Amino acid sequence: MEENIFIDDMYHNYFKVYRYGGKGKKVLIISGLHGDEYSSILATNMLIKNISGNLEYNVSIIPIANMGAFLYRSRTSPYGGEDLNRIFPGKRNGSLCERLAERIFSIAMENDIIIDLHSCGFLCIPHIIALYKNRKDVVDLTKSLNIRYIVESIGTQGQLMTESLKRGKTSIIIEIPSGFGGYIQEKYAKEVSDGLLNFLNGRESDVEHIFLGKIEKVRSEKFGYFRPLKKILKNREVKKGEKIGKLDDEFIFAKKDGIIISTHFPSYIFKGEIIYEISEKF
Template structure:
């Protein structure tokens, strides 16, 4: 049976690309999202992938540019539906939020087909996601420095929590944030429809980062193997899981000098960072309050008093 997404239609054993129309620009010209349908030669389940929900988070798009050329429909059981660029308005101007309505797209799900620009895009892409058995919503930690991780956002009491954890383990970045997310996230909304969904956060950078992209490529193919879309053994290595974060802010204005590295185990009293003045004189020092893992930090060294500097993951265990 042929599968269609937007104007892309593929018969079994075929791949097609096209566009999914989501409205018009201010001059009346059409706006559409790039889509791809990979329809396997054999029957099976459906995986939905999307990227660039936030317009400056490009690592997910980098993943798709490397994954899609390697997908052979003749070797695939089931189908893969892909929206390559979700927040197309923000992508065009390299900004995080949709400039049409000043909205963070990943707070607009499940959307509203008669709503704002972001709600209409969310509704169109949510409709595509709800045709799938599994969903990967590819993100990155904006422009901050961050570990490669996968986020389980449904909450630990959700009926699909175990299924989402399994999907995160199959994706296999090595680090998982298992914390209920805010309303409007795709990884919150899709499990409500019975679809295991995760939100991989592939590092953080300006532009894109090849190492994080490779984590994503390997993650997608591991998911495809684990759930039977492709033949082969899937690696299911132990993951470091966190339940939340402690955030640390600058006690004084100046320049940040980190004393901890991403992924480092942190103990109470460990120095996380120091603040110096422009001449290297110490203006402040911040130490950890509890056990955890150094997970995320700002990229630029200059900070004002009270400005965010870094995060330490807490409630850490292995699964």
């Protein structure tokens, strides 16, 4: 069943919800809170196309939560520039974007599990962001998905995941590699989409999960031409002191043992920009 939800009858301030009956818990799968994260939107659209079989869950899917931002190929809302994923639970009498957040949040609260799909950078690896250390429900959910890396995070105030967790819901974020201006990395979108369908059909994940601590963002100490080493992009596990890339003629080294969640793509890097992100094994 497909339903259009308009916010105040404004042309682009609406989203679609696709609902599929199932016998178990209620699950919301949502993407496009950030309008230009097209890999995650493709993953959700693939899921809608392929969803079949006896579902273990009662599923609602919102593929493009922030239609205005989607049409503008923009992360944030073109109506006032707000970041939709920083203003949950939203406000019934607030700005256009706050009212949109309020409607999405009220649907989220009808569910037991909320899976929010996003896109990380061009050279990141697919990963789950989850508050897993003290939440068995969250750990169980991550283990049922086919994504290897799970990063610990309490999230940020106003995020759908964070605000849902506060209200006792089971909630995670899935990050899928993407790129600028809506560049899509289809291979990863398909991988995540297939994994979600697997989960909804109640089949177990055959992935060996690796639980990681918080992501540390390492910033460049100076300006220069950065390029990551090919071997790091293939094998993300590094030891302290291992070479990650080159900045002009100098090597950049891993500052600790861990998994390289993302590196900057080959480009000029300015002092203070993130050069790589690393997370230690838990």
